[in-house]
Amino acid sequence: MSLDQLMQVPGALAAFQYDDKGDLQAHQVKEGNELTPQVLDLLAHTCVANMAIATMEARGWEALTGQTGFEPVQGFSLVGLDWSAVVGRNHGVVVKNRDVDYEAAFAALANCGA
Amino acid sequence: MRIISQLMAIPGVIAAGEYAFRGDRYSFEGNMTDELARMASILCRSNTLAVNMQAEIFSAFSENCGCKPVQGWIVHGKMMSVCVVGNFFCFCQNTPGLLNDVMTILRAKVGDIEENPLVYMYAKLGGDVNEKLY
Numbered sequence: 001m002s003l004d005q006l007m008q009v010p011g012a013l014a015a016f017q018y019d020d021k022g023d024l025q026a027h028q029v030k031e032g033n034e035l036t037p038q039v040l041d042l043l044a045h046t047c048v049a050n051m052a053i054a055t056m057e058a059r060g061w062e063a064l065t066g067q068t069g070f071e072p073v074q075g076f077s078l079v080g081l082d083w084s085a086v087v088g089r090n091h092g093v094v095v096k097n098r099d100v101d102y103e104a105a106f107a108a109l110a111n112c113g114a
Numbered sequence: 115m116r117i118i119s120q121l122m123a124i125p126g127v128i129a130a131g132e133y134a135f136r137g138d139r140y141s142f143e144g145n146m147t148d149e150l151a152r153m154a155s156i157l158c159r160s161n162t163l164a165v166n167m168q169a170e171i172f173s174a175f176s177e178n179c180g181c182k183p184v185q186g187w188i189v190h191g192k193m194m195s196v197c198v199v200g201n202f203f204c205f206c207q208n209t210p211g212l213l214n215d216v217m218t219i220l221r222a223k224v225g226d227i228e229e230n231p232l233v234y235m236y237a238k239l240g241g242d243v244n245e246k247l248y
Contacts (some may be wrong), residue, residue, distance in 0.1 A: 013153050014177030018220045036242045044202050053164070057157055065150055069193030069207075077188040078165050079199065079217075097185075097221075102213050 003028045006091060009108050011081055011099030016092050018044035025090075035094060043078075043094070047087040050076045075106045088112055117223045118143050121204050122180075126212045128194070128205040133159055135201055144205070158196075158203040161187060185221065188213070200224035 003008035006015035007028055014035045016027040024043035029035050051073060077086045085094050086102065088109030095105055121130040122143045140149045140155040145151025162184075186199035195213055197204045199220035206216050208245035 020221075034176050034179050036176060039172060039179055042172060042175060046165075046171075050165070050168075050187075053161070055199075057161075058189070058191060061153075061157075064153070067194075070189075070191035070196075073189060073191055075188075075190040077190070078168070078181070079185040079187060079221075080169065081183055081185065082180030100217075102188065102217055103210065106213075 003091075006093045006108055006112070009093050009095060009105050010101045011096035012041060012093050013096055014094040016040045016044060016094075017092055018048065020048070020090070020094070021046035040094075040096075043085055044087075044092065046078070047076060047085065047092055050078070051087065051089075075109055077102060077105075117202060119221065120219055120223075121202075121216060124206075124212065124215060126207040126209045127216065128207065129154075130204040131155065132202050135159065135162075154203060154205070157203070158198045159201075162198060162201075185224075188217070200221070 003015040003017060006012065012030065013033050014027060014029040017025045019025055024037060024041040024044050027037060027040050054073045054076055058073050062070055063070055067080060075086060075088045077084050083094050083096050084100050085092055086105040086109065091109055091112040093105055093109065118130045118132060121127050127144065129142060129146040131140055131142030131151055133140040133155065138152065140151055142151040144156065165184050165187050169184045171188050172179050173182045189196045193208050195206055195208055197206065197216050197220060202220055202224060204216050204220065
């Protein structure tokens with residue numbers, strides 16, 4: 001799935017692709033918002049970090065509690081004031097909170113990894 | 115109805131709770147022991163502090179970027195998700211529609227949805243939602 005298709009997620013403001021270190025590889029931004037490539041690059045780095053932390057916590061939680069179903073972590077979302085960043089493995093989409101559909105965003109990102 | 119009880123009324127929600135930003139106080143309902151709820155509270159509190167710190171850094175690059183203050187975060191696992199908004203957490207299954215409903219309730223109570231959450235939830239259907247509902 002391309003960034004064009006990620007931009008079709010309801011409320012999408014930006015879509016971006018990043019490598020395993022979090023460096024921004026490609027991006028698309030809807031006109032009229034303040035999401036600069038610099039912010040998206042920083043966002044991609046935090047998403048990689050948060051996915052790694054979430055994986056560590058999920059693995060530890062499953063080992064400690066015996067509960068299953070958390071691993072492998074499929075995605076992470078940072079819910080801001082006006083928008084949410086929803087990320088999968090190497091792609092992310094920023095969606096307006098007013099129109100957000102988290103499940104649609106996670107499903108679209110899962111298709112990116114397919 | 116308390117927000118935790120509202121969340122627990124949704125089929126597929128495993129557990130929901132509230133934690134204090136300072137100290138180890140917490141309350142919860144659901145399929146979780148007291149010790150697990152304590153651990154979940156600590157985990158959620160530390161992650162919330164981390165994403166708030168990240169938003170502070172974003173705002174250094176773009177003052178009005180729209181992320182600050184952070185409302186919460188979601189970890190989407192293979193079959194389960196953890197949703198946190200403010201100082202509330204919810205563990206739920208990945209059944210269709212559940213994640214959006216949980217987040218709508220959490221955001222309506224502690225986040226940014228100012229109007230009636232029912233109106234917000236049904237707004238996705240389109241048309242005059244107020245007329246249809248009332």
